[in-house]
Amino acid sequence: MNALSPTSAVASRALSLPLIAAGLLLFLIIIASLLYGAGPISASEAFMVLAGSGSEEARFVVSELRLPRTIIGLVTGLALGLAGALLQSMTRNPLAEPGLLGVSAGSGFAVALAILFGASTATLTSFVAQLGALAGCALVIAATRVQGLGNDPVRLILAGATLTGLLLALTSMLMLMDQRAADEIRFWITGSIAGKPLSMLQATLPSILAALILIVIVARPLAAMALGEKAAVGLGHHPGRIRFLIVLAVALLVGSATALAGPLIFVGLVVPFIARAFAGPDIRKTLWLCVPVGPAVILAADVVSRLIAAPAELPLGVVTALIGAPVLLAIVRAGRMPSL
Amino acid sequence: MSPAQTSTLAADRITLAHRHFTVAENLSVALPTGKVTAIVGPNGCGKSTLLNGLARIHAPAKGSVLLDGKDIHRLPSKDVARKLALLPQDNTAPEGLTVADLVRFGRQPHQGWMKQWSNEDQQAFDHAVQAADVAGLAERALDTLSGGQRQRAWIAMAVAQQTPLLLLDEPTSALDLGHQIEVFELIRTLSGQGKTIAMVVHDLASACRYADHMVAMKAGKIIEEGTPAEIVSPELVQELYDVSCDLIQDPATGSPLLVNVRRNSNFSTA
Structure with missing residues (x-):
């Protein structure tokens, strides 16, 4: 790499402080996620396990239950945070959520369909969810092809919202058709990272990796698109092509996250909101900061979900909604929505 | 850019349309190298559309825009961006x-x-x-x-x-007089450094003052082209804006100056 100029050195220094802080915070939350649970294993017992000793039972709880749960939470938070940041930047809408594009709903509908046809959440392959997410994206893209909708980011979101409404209605219809499926779907649809086997990661990691590569490709042009479509063309970019790649990356990320944890709402809203507050207006910096912030938000919410009603657990989806809804209200009530 | 590097930009019989509505038909224009060209005309005459066509934002339905003699839409956009910079109007x-x-x-x-x-x-x-x-x-x-x-x-x-070429779409709209002068003088300075510049200007007086070359458009057609001193006349002003005026020469700069601008009367201009 070339020698950094003074100006870009200033820029990277400005980002490195929040990045380090968020990284430290994430580290602490990971430790908390391994130490605290709703069950009878206390934090000090769990700490003994981390220190290399501890009882048989504690070792099992930490390494077989809490560790996989933490890892799945990390990946889910990473995926949802990045997907939200990409969508918000592309649509210039700080309220845009992966759910709005029809991706989560497409993914959710596919999983509900699979459950109806006999799959249980335990045996469910993440493939189904990703397929649903991609189908949801494909439908939105197809809708945007009609009458040049694709050139208008706002109408793109409207098309996605329409699709989401339709798919949610269809999912509800599936739940009316079969009682057993309805129970399973209801459990899955609230969202959770507990009790998911690590093997589920294997199916999603290639997609997440592909999405990360796409992000590396689109980051610079996406930043330029914040200056306006024409300005981006003037700088030699292809907004239509960039949007397509972003939609693809979002589908891959949200499909993976939904497969792992069910449709978690508000995470894709809250994570970029926090990241942007510290990273400033450049989407490239926001994306970097989403890398530690996304997992931190999911894991913090998950730890809360274990402790708030112990010895029972709240579903993670309920906690993220409880945290996310006030943030959404705060953004809207602040009156001055940040323009992207 | 080494200041010596130049590029040419020209429209060759281009037709520009929004959906099925033809905005401008069969336009040909070549930007004089190293000069400031102003595209002027009444609202809706297609001057911004022409600039967007030249800047490859708006692909022509017919004809082609030639950058250094090559079809601009066949060149990689990034290569074009090293030769042609654009200041759009609706930037954010x-x-x-x-x-x-x-x-x-x-x-x-x-x-x-x-x-x-x-x-x-x-x-x-x-x-x-x-x-x-x-x-x-x-x-x-x-x-x-x-x-x-x-x-x-x-x-x-x-x-x-x-870039050797710079296109600006109404760079001074929404600016007060002082700020307009600030921007126009900067444009002149850049031209002095060797850039070939084209700008859409809705104020004819500013175009007269700051442009070397003028393209006057009406209803999607180029009706006059040349230096301000050559083409600006009471007749042209009448045709473009449907107003009468008298012309005098700016004693300081020698550029044409519009005076006594008024709604059309039936009397001939002085």
Whole structure:
């Protein structure tokens, strides 16, 4: 790499402080996620396990239950945070959520369909969810092809919202058709990272990796698109092509996250909101900061979900909604929505 | 850009349409190298459409736009961006973006996957902020600047692209007189450094004052082309804007000056 100029050195220094802080915070939350649970294993017992000793039972709880749960939470938070940041930047809408594009709903509908046809959440392959997410994206893209909708980011979101409404209605219809499926779907649809086997990661990691590569490709042009479509063309970019790649990356990320944890709402809203507050207006910096912030938000919410009603657990989806809804209200009530 | 480097830009019988509505038909125009060309005409005459056509934003339905003799839509967009910079009218900036951030974007056409910010980029950056006189504002957020300062920052971004060609769409709309002069004088300075410039201007008087070459459009057609002194006449003003006026010569600059502009009367102009 070339020698950094003074100006870009200033820029990277400005980002490195929040990045380090968020990284430290994430580290602490990971430790908390391994130490605290709703069950009878206390934090000090769990700490003994981390220190290399501890009882048989504690070792099992930490390494077989809490560790996989933490890892799945990390990946889910990473995926949802990045997907939200990409969508918000592309649509210039700080309220845009992966759910709005029809991706989560497409993914959710596919999983509900699979459950109806006999799959249980335990045996469910993440493939189904990703397929649903991609189908949801494909439908939105197809809708945007009609009458040049694709050139208008706002109408793109409207098309996605329409699709989401339709798919949610269809999912509800599936739940009316079969009682057993309805129970399973209801459990899955609230969202959770507990009790998911690590093997589920294997199916999603290639997609997440592909999405990360796409992000590396689109980051610079996406930043330029914040200056306006024409300005981006003037700088030699292809907004239509960039949007397509972003939609693809979002589908891959949200499909993976939904497969792992069910449709978690508000995470894709809250994570970029926090990241942007510290990273400033450049989407490239926001994306970097989403890398530690996304997992931190999911894991913090998950730890809360274990402790708030112990010895029972709240579903993670309920906690993220409880945290996310006030943030959404705060953004809207602040009156001055940040323009992207 | 080494200042010696030049490029040519021309429209060859282009027809520009929005959906099925033809805005401009069969336009041919070549930008004189090293000069400032002003595209003028009444609202809705297609002058911004022509500029967007030249800037490859708007693909022509017929004909072609030629950059150095080659069809601009067949050239890689990034290559075009190293020869042609555009200042659109409807540009936006995210809240909190600084002048330095903005100007750095101008280097994107020169950067690649492995090629991050280089010494060459830094030199271009330094030159651009000095040329547009925004060096002192570099760390200020755009939304804290005056309209004229903001527009100079955008021009600095285009200058950082180091292109021989610069296209500006109504660079002074929404600016007060002082800020208009600020921007037009910057455009003259850039022209003096060898850039070939085209701009859409809705104020005929400013076009007369600051342009070397003028393209007058009405209803999607080019009706006159030449130096302001050659083509601006009471008859042209009458045809373009449906008003009468008298012309005198600006004693300071020699450019044509519109006086006694009035709604059409049936009397012949003096």
